[in-house]
Amino acid sequence: MKIRVPVLKTLGVCLALAFSSTALADQPIVVKFSHVVADKTPKGQGALKFKELAEAALPGKVEVQVFPNSQLFGDGKEMEALLLGDVQIIAPSLAKFDRYTKKLQIYDLPFMFNDMAALDRFQASPAGQSLLDSMTSKGIKGLAYWHNGLKQMSTNKDQLVRPEDIKGLKFRIQSSDVLEAQFRQLGANPQKLAFAEVYQALQTGVVDGAENPWSNIYSQKFHEVQKTIAITNHGALDYMVITNSGWWDGLPEDVRAGLKKAMDGATEYANQLASEINDRDQKLIAEAGKAKIQTLTKRDVAAWREAVRPVWTKFADQIGEDLIAKARASNDE
Ligand code: LMR
DSSP, rough: OOOOOOHHHHHHHHHHHHHHHHHHSSSSSEEEEEEOOOSSSSSHHHHHHHHHHHHHHHHTTTTEEEETSSOOOHHHHHHHHHHHHSSSSOOOOOOTTTTTGGGGGGGGGGOOOOHHHHHHHHSSSHHHHHGTTTTGGGEEEEEEEEEEEEEEESSSSSSSSSGGTTTEEEEEEOOOHHHHHHHHHTEEEEOOGGGGGGGHHHHTSSSSEEEEOOOHHHHHHHGGGSSSEOOOOOEEEEEEEEEEHHHHHSSSSHHHHHHHHHHHHHHHHHHHHHHHHHHHHHHHHHHTTSSSSEEHHHHHHHHHHHHHHHHHHHHHHHHHHHHHHHHHHTTTT
């Protein structure tokens, strides 16, 4: 029997489709994880640990590609890219969610948490955990909190002890209205800048100062372009690891479970490491001897605390008094 040409063609197309779908089924799911800091920071180490654990748990099923240092997307674009599906996981600082929820502003209130242990307790509490779901209506799912550390003030001036020492100075801030209010309250001029632009802005004098934990200061060499870093511990810089909820919900069940387990493991790892890295980097900055590290007395710290107190009142309605009370209570345990 002769086979007619159109039938042959159809057969060809079917075979090609069968082959390509087999090929596709064999392809691992690519999970792009983009962030803005260096590999040797708490977040950088957490992302690499997540890759290791996810690929070990789901061999051949997922490939995690980690892009550090704003290589793939910087601050301005990463959230948009996540919502468009161009990247699957990002971990912005909690100060960068203003546009999506006002609740996370709780983490930016100056002197909210006495130490990282208090912050950790709040994040682990029902109130802290519920904030992971505070952006689901926007298509964003919170997978975990990752620690970095407490922020220190730095400037290109010799004198940095009291709040009045930063009057009139220009400060780089993350894109947070609370941080903007904090610096205005101190009589300084805040400027929102992407993390990748900070070194140059400090070096060229576009801004006089900044605030960051030791790990970011050291890994970005900010201490080489600042004169004084004061140990103010005036606020926290932590992260929410987030994904696109549509993408996450559409994953095969076993892959989602494997990624969740890998995320839990990476979270534990990164959070244990964070204070160690910050302590190490504080020492390395001291050893480098480029910027002076200024210790403050209890009275000095009290003066900073007092000076920024009105910021809490300003944001109380947006954040909610009840949430503020719960966060404060985490200091007592
Ligand atoms: C910053 O912009 O200073 C930080 O949020 C960077 C980071 O991701 O730690």
